[in-house]
Structure formats: C-alpha cells, structure tokens
Amino acid sequence: MNYFVKGNPDLCIGCRTCMIGCVVAHEGKHIFEIDPDSYTFNPKLHMVKTAKLSVPVQCKHCENPACMAVCPVGAISRKGNAVVIDTDKCMGCKSCMDACPFGAINMVPVAGSSQADGSEKVVANKCDLCSGIPSGPACVRVCPTAALTLVTEEELDSAMEKKRQEAARTAYREMYPQK
C-alpha cells in the first residue's frame, strides 16, 4: 500500500511554508544563490482557502491511480511507496490532470528546456513523497503547526485495527450492558 501526506484543516493556518519547503527540497539549496527566474518554482502541493477551511491538497498516491491508467506514454509508475511521474517521458497532454479527482496534478514549465517553437517544455507536476530525498517529506518537516502528517501503511493499518476493536467493544456493550 502506498504512503501519502495529508493536511489537517483544523491545524493549518494557510501560511504556505510547506509550498516553499517542497520547492527547496526538490530544487536544492542552491536556489538561495541563483537567479530566481532560472529555475521553476513548482510546489507539488496547493494551498486551498475557502470560507470554511485552509489546507494544502496534494497527491494521495492512490492504489489504482487514475493518472497512471490514462497516461498514453507510461510516464506514471509506482516507485517504492509513492506514485511518481517521469517528466522526461511526459509531454504535457494533461490526461492525468483531467483524470485526477483531487486536482493534485498541475502543469509546470521545465526551466531551461525548449520546444520547437522556443517555448519551454511543460510537463505534469505532482507530489512524489520526496522519494529519494533524505529526511522524508519536506512539507511535513517545515509546517509550523504540524498540520501535515505522513501516513504510512503500518499506521493506517493499525488505525483501522484500533477502530475495529473499538467497534467490537461497543457491539459487545450493546449486547451485555451490565458486564
């Protein structure tokens, strides 16, 4: 089962530290020294603010990913506990973007690349769970209110187990109220 990062709207204050943390983790610390327009600032999670809530939304690393299913060039695949996009293969056809019900995929330019008409290549961009990056998902690490948590298979399973035991207990109490 894949892992995923999820935000808690009760803790999130909409400050977007996670969005910068994501870019820094993927682009590397040299971005604090180079021309800010020489790389693509492409956070892989997106802050959502409505009257009711503020929380970032990102890829849920589904088990039967709709994006993987529609990709015409097989650019999307499972790697470790995450679903990742090979941006070299991707040609920006947006099928995955249309297929994803969470809006977790957007299209971003690849800095320094160029198409035949001179414009930059534009490819799909989504959370890759910081796969290959030490100390795990940067957004979880930098969030000042711990609103983002990494949910692993083990944690999800144990949570389900706990809920089932609780359900069993309440069922038992219904039948034998005095005991």
Next chain:
Amino acid sequence: MALKQVQTTCPYCGAGCQIMFTVDADANKIVEAVPADGRTNAGTLCLKGHYGWDYLNDPQILTKRLRKPMIRKGGKKSPLEEVSWEEAISYVAAKLTEIKEKFGPDSIMGTGSARGAGNEANYLMQKFMRACIGTNNVDHCARI
C-alpha cells in the same frame, strides 16, 4: 570549509523566534537555517523564518543593498555621488548644525527604527535627537 553554528533572533515579526544558522565562515555565506528551541517558537518557524535570509547575498530582485555613503551634491534632483564616510559624516553634521542654528532644534525630525537596527541603535538615535540636537522630535513606525 569552516562551518559554525550561530543562533539568532528572526528579523521579521514580533514573535521573536530563535533560528539556528549554519554559516560557512571561509566563504562568508549562510548555508542553512533551521528552527532553534526558543521560548516563543519551540523548534518551529514560518516561511519567513525558514527562507527569509538570502537577501543578504544581494540578489537585486526588487532593489539593491546600499554599499557606500552618497550625497546629492547638486541639490534635490541631482544624482547621488559616492563619497567617503568622513565627508558624509561631516556634511550631515554641518547641515544639521546649520539648520539647528537657523530654525532651532525643533525644526529637525528624527526617526527610530522598528526593524533590524536593534535597541542600542534606537537608544542612541533618541539620545542624539534629545541631547545633541535638543528636541523630542523622534518617532518611528509603531505609530503607523
């Protein structure tokens, strides 16, 4: 490269968060900023605390760091010319003295600074306005 750890207070909002910086002393540049265990921030930082330090290497995105004293020698609309500190200090001292004698100390207004300068600089500024110039005309942007 000689890396050293320096803890300091964030220059931005009033929460007074403590940040631990890794500094490369030889290259004279900041390598990393991570939260420190301060009384108010307890090991957390916001986006300005985490990522608000690279203005120090003067990327000139919006404006640029001032590097040398400058004077508009030809009056209000003339260009700024770089001068030495001695010339700048004596020029300011002379002009302020001249205006003080001509229009009195209360014709001079000074400001403190609520930002990076620090308490000691603000103390000296109000002492300068009060003891050297002779007026209480000192204020700063707490009011705006």
Next chain:
Amino acid sequence: MSMGIPEIEDAGCLLCFGYNGADSHPIVARRIVRGRQKGMKIICADPRVTETARISDIHLQLKGGSNLALVNAMANVIWTEGLADTQFIEEHTKGYDEFLKVIEKYTPEYAEPITHIPAEEIRKAARMYATTKPAMILYGMGVCQFTQAVDVVKGLANLALMTGNFGGPSMGIGPVRGQNNVQGACDMGALPNSYPGYQNVTDPAVREKFEKAWGVPLSDKVGCPITHVPHRVLHEEDESKRIHAYYIFGEDPAQSDPDLAEVREALDKCDFVVMQDIYMNKTGLYADVILPATAWGENEGVYTCADRGFQRFRKLIEPEGDLKPDWQIIAEISTAMGYPMNYKNTEEIWDELIDLCPSFKGATYEKIEKYGCVQWPCRDKSLEDKGTPYLHKNGVFATADHKALFYGTDWHPPLELENDQYPMTLSTVREVGHYSVRTMTGNCRTLRNLEDEPGWVQMNTEDCRRMGFVKGELVKILSKRGYCITRCLPTDRVKPGATYMTYQWWIGACNELTTAKLDPISNTPEYKYCACRVEKIEDQEWAERHVMELYDDIRAQMGIDTGKGAKA
C-alpha cells in the same frame, strides 16, 4: 502584551479582536491553534473570515469601523447580566460607575444596526468571555489603525477589568506587536513623548535624571509624531513649528505612510533629508544624503519581541562594502556635531541605558545570554530575577494608587465613509510571506517566487461576479487620493462592498489610496477604513505589460545594474 506568548495556548477563552495571527505572526497563530486543540474557546471579532475566525466558536463578523459599538455592547451585557467580577472591580479599579453611565445605552439591540451582528450573537459572545476563565484578549492593527483606536483599546481593557482577567497567567490584554523590534524601539524611547523605559519627557524629575546622565539640558516639549511631518513641512504656518530637516533611520515613509502623494511632496520640499538604511528604497529617491548601514545578520544587539522579551541577535556574516552599524553612524554624527559619543560595542550602550530605566535594570547581556530571553520588567541585576512573564500580578497596576481606571466613551463612525463616487471600503491587511516594505523579503528569492508584485485585492465573490472580475485579473483601484493596479482575488472570506490589500507592494501600493486622518491621541492613521472604487481594465495584455514596465522602472530607479531578476 500583558501576557507571554506561550501562555496563549493555556487560556480558557480567547477574544481575538481585529487581529489576524495567521498572517501577522504564524508562530503566535500556532499557539492559538494549539489552544483550540486543548479546548480553548475562541471568540473572533473581524470583518473577514480569518484563520482564527474559521476555527472560532463565535465569529463576530462586524462591519468595518464599528469596533467600539461592539466592545461597549459586550460590556453592557456583562454588566446587565451580572457577570462582572464585582470583587475585583472593588479592590483593583476606579471609575466604574462613570463608565457604566456611558455604556448604558449600548444594548446589543442598539449595537446591532451599527455592527451588523445580531444582538443574540453579541450576548452569546459576552457571556462566553465573561464566564470562561482565564480569558485573554489579543488585538492588532484592526483595533489600532482607526481614528477611535485608543478608545477601543481602553474599551477592551474595560472588558478584562470587568471580568477580573488580570493578575495571573493566560489572561489580560495583548497588542501583538507587529515587527521584530517595534516593542524595542518603543522601549528605547524613540517616541516624541517618552524617554527610554516609558519615562515621560514632561515629568521634571525624570527629565532631571536624564539631563544629569547625559550632561545637557533637555527640552520639555513633547516632540512631533511621524504622521505630522508632512503637515509640518508643507502647511505649517507657525514658523517655529515648521520642519526643515528629516533624519530617516531604518524607515521608509514613502512606502509605509498613508497618502503617499503628500509624503512624496513633503520629502521633496524638506530642506535636508538624510536616509540611513540597508537598501535603496522609495524614500531614498528624495534623500540628500544616504548612509549605508549593516543589515540584520551583519551586526548584533538586542531586540524586544512582542511579549516584552529581550533577546540577543548575533552577527552571521561579515558585511560587504563600506558599511557601518547603525549605532556607530549615529555616534559619529553626534560626535561631529559636538556631543561626543564613543562606545566600543553594543553591550556598553546597553549597560548605560538599562541603568537609566528601572524596569530594564536587571536585564544584563549576561542574563539574556544565560536565559535566552528576559521579559521586562526585570529590576534586579541578580540572576534570580528572571523577568516578568505576565504583568499586573495580583491585580497591582502601574498607576499611582495601583488601581486600574475604567474609561468609557461613545462610538463614532470612521471619518471617510463610502459614497456614490467611491462605493466600496478599503482596509490594509498583511501578506504572510512578506514583511514591512518588502525591501528584505522582496529580495528573498523563494518568498518573491511565492508572492510577487502587484499583489492582490481581496473582494467578495458576488461583487466580482457582478463587476465581471475573474481571479488573477488586473484591476485598477482608486480613492480620492490616488490609485494603483493589482490582481483581483475573489473570496468568500470577505463581505460584499469591502476590499482588502496589503501595503508591501510597490506597484500594487495601496498606500496611494489610504487616508491620513489620525486618531487624536495616538496619531495613528485610519488605514483600516477609506472609501475606494475598483475599475475593470479592458486590455489585460496592456495591463500585464504595464506592470512589467513599472517593475523594471523601479529596478532602474533603485540602480539595479544586473539583468532582469537576480545577480547569478
């Protein structure tokens, strides 16, 4: 702040009035969120749905400019429903009866049409605040940037006094000071009416002490507030009050003061303007002399944070260029003018000033270094005195007879109301990713990439649909003082007829629009309320190009000589 920031999360109830922690102080907002998790009740009074509002128990979404009507109505409910702490009022306060006469007419029903909040909601909020102990009040610019700012601050203090919410932890009333050292600049006496340590310039005994310490006679006339400078330069008839020289240190009035057109004219007409700063900025365009100072990270000293905490800041890297620390520049100019100031380092200055201020006396560098932070008052130099987390312990107040004074007054509307030519209201708010006039964060690459010119104007989604605006569209916003171009941000967090902009943007500069009408006592401008109009720009291509051209003009004016963006 009468309480410490860490105490926020242990409060029973938080009345968050005109304060948006999530954008102004994310780490203070963290405490509010943690308090919520521990079951803290939250009442949020704000015309917008802020982050605190959306997790609050009661959101009093009042009409902008109706603060005092709401505060007086809450006081009325606490009094009439017998929820006041009569014992605390008896022992620790004065003037309660006169105060009651003023708030008598402010029933919730009276306040409803002014505040647009149902009377029952006001009652519910007042009861929750009065009956949940300990209760804490946090307020910010939503209270201070009105022409009735001081009255509302006293109004909020009345609520805390009525309910005995002083003297212990996690209670009291706290203006969460905005900038890293605005509390410090006030502590140091960079105010026209007070010496360091809040000692009044009109008090002969205090003045004598400072005259003896500094060796010169001192003026007993309260000085000129920063918001009077344009008037005192341009329109002052009394020759003795006219201002001819402006020594601007670490400030940028040409960006952060209201009614920028008037500020620019004043800077232009002022005989001699000195600017001492770390960056070239809009004010620098009018400066006759520019003195380059070292920036944060290149010097060291002490800041005071929002809850009165003295903390050290330290040098990280050596400065490049011909720079001097601010204190050294001021000392050299003073010496050149015949008043010698020679200090070896900041500690020597600090030791001199704490001995002149009884409430800072004990906060030596050594102690600050040892404990990391010392909250004043800290009167004893011995290491045992660790400072004061919260003020007014056991209800002992800093007045002569240690009693707190109630103060009631009537509400009046903001001074520039919306009209048919300018049918909407404009209020300034904060952008979390940027700071002050953005010379620092505007030059931080990732902060600039997250949010850049020309900023946004937040508008109600219905208004946007009616006016045909979509998200990201460039619009023109005008008041009778000026206009600017910015991007439209339709949101449900804002009520119809209201617009909100942040003041950091140089192109989307909302201070071109704001009014310079001042609170009579604090002289703070009414940033939170002026009349404005938003116009559609038909040719969006032109508008986008125009914004880019303005950005390049600014860079050229600031003397940037590299290519677009940054020096590699």
Next chain:
Amino acid sequence: MKKEIGSFVVGDSTKCTGCKACELACFTVHSRKENPVGKTVGTVTVPVTPRLYLTKFEGGCMPIQCKHCEDAPCLNACTKKAITRIDHQVIVDQEKCIGCKDCMQACPFGAIALLPVSKGGKVVAQVSGETRVYASKCDLCQGIEGGPACVRVCPHQALRLVDPEAEREEKNIRAAEALLLTKNWR
C-alpha cells in the same frame, strides 16, 4: 481564471453511440469557411474532412481528438514549423503543411489524419494533378462562434470541453473538504 494552459475536448465511450454527428458538425463548421456547405448532405460537393475520429474498440466506441499537449510531440516533430501554439491551443497551418506524416507518427493518441484540402466546392490539386492533403487535427474550433461544434451537437453529451486549470481549482476545493471528514483518521 487567467488562461495558462490549453483546453481540450474528450469523449466518453460509455455514452457514445457512434452516430458520427460530431464528425459531420466538425467538418461543416470548418469547411464552410472555404466551401459552399448548406444545411443538407446533398449540398456537400467535397470530401468530408473531420478533425476528430470515431473509433470502435472492444469496449464500445468514441471519437479521438487532439489534447493540445503542453509539450506537443507533433509540434516538436514538425520540421516545417507548420504547427504552432495560438492562445495555448496547438494549431496546424493548412497552407504550410506538406503532408510529411511526422506529426501523425509522433502523436500518441492518433489524433491526426491526412485529409484532402478543398476550396470553392472542389478539392485542391497539386502540380501533379493529385489532391493536396493536410494534417487534420482538432483546433478547438478556434475563431468559430459558440466553441467546439462536436460538443454542441452530440445527442448524448458524450463529449466534454475540459478547462484543466479551472477544473483543477474546483477539484482542489472538493479534495480539501474531504480532508475535513478524514482528519480524525487515527
């Protein structure tokens, strides 16, 4: 929402009945610019050249058309530079196209076909007398009143015009609201 990336039309084989109304509508609205095409089939004197292609497969049938890719293989493969991006949509210039078939091979969707050019009610001939052809693919009815004709005529609403960025924002909000319901998952 300011337009940042291209829109496209996509079919739904669970609704499509293969009636080809879309193909005819597509041909008509485009051909009418240069050829006299009336209201009835009888008035058509030129080959029908649609820009989307009804395709049958084991699961049923649906039209296949261009996605207006953001890093378009066809655009990159077209050495003649006959394919460009206009207002974020990928457009073939009929006059420049020399029918080299590279774009057809590059496109992973098969969204491009070589079809005859016709003007003034007859096919256009080359020097050799053979009919001139061009790479025919969806241009999202650029410049045609009312937007994509195929979407308008489909009797079963089996074709949908997708504005990916605007839809992404709405889906983000729904995803965020779901997080409200799963916050106590532990």
